[in-house]
Amino acid sequence: MSNELSRRQFLAGATAFALGGAVFGLPRRAFADDAQAGSAIVILHTNDVHCAVGEADEKGATPLGYSALASYVADRKGVFGSGNVTLVDAGDAVQGNVMGTLTQGQALVDIMNATGYDYVIPGNHEFDYGMPQFNHLVGSANATYLSCNFTDKRPEVPTLMFAPYAIQDYPLAGGGTARVAFVGVTTPATLTASSPKSFWRSDDDHTCVYGFCEDDTGAALAAAVQNAVDQARTAGADYVVLLAHLGQDGSPDI
DSSP states (O other): OOHHHHTTOOOOEEEEEETTSOBOSSOOHHHHHHOOTTSEEEEEEEOOOTTOSSOOOTTSOOOOOHHHHHHHHHHHHHHHOGGGEEEEEOSOOSOSSHHHHHHTTHHHHHHHHHHTOOEEOOOGGGGTTOHHHHHHHHHHOSSEEBOSSOEEOSSSSOEESSBSEEEEEEEOTTSSEEEEEEEEEEOTTHHHHSOGGGGBSOSSOOOBOEEOSOOSSSHHHHHHHHHHHHHHHHTTOSEEEEEEEOOSSOSSOO
16 A cells, blocks of 8 residues: 555465465465466465566565566466466556656556456555546456445445456366456545545545445445455355455454
8 A cells, every 4th residue: 555565575476275275375386396287276466566567676675577477477377277377466556656657557557468467456546647547547457357345426326336356267177167256345545545636526526426435434345345255155156365455454444
């Protein structure tokens, strides 16, 4: 959520769900070399990249970079099979340095398209260039945007801007498929953690016409997430993966 935190490093996490259990954390070469196509579900994950595509940060650490990530994605697909590897991002990719500012985020979306992202969610800084540009970026992205709590409040009944979840089918070596639902969640703090005017009806009318299931207790957000999870389970998901942009400490606490 904050630039100071996100610029420390570019994180490419890998989560591999073995058919009999789960292995979490960074990829292990021994696990990968022994794997067979269809033996695991592999989820590669980034978040809070903030345009850090290769330059060193304030501590001198150099991020992994999208080119190395794209190579790693290809490598994992070669090991596990292309149908068993999914690349996701949990927000705040398009803002953070001059590359994002000069192109209003378009350069980062183009790079993410070339990298091969499958699902992404909007973080609070995806909205920094205003709603028209946000909509343009979404339209130019190859990845599917998800959010169970980002709503257009102009209709009588608030309407979700994106699908709350998506289900991905992964082929199993013994036949059949494992079904994994990805549920997107965007922090309600976006209304103040991005440019508030992005969500106003007009410069003269500061009524927010977009929302994130915000309330004082967090109950509305929790209900939206639970509803999406329940829907995904009803639709046949064997596993549910939450892609959430909620800050290190959670926002709100619930």
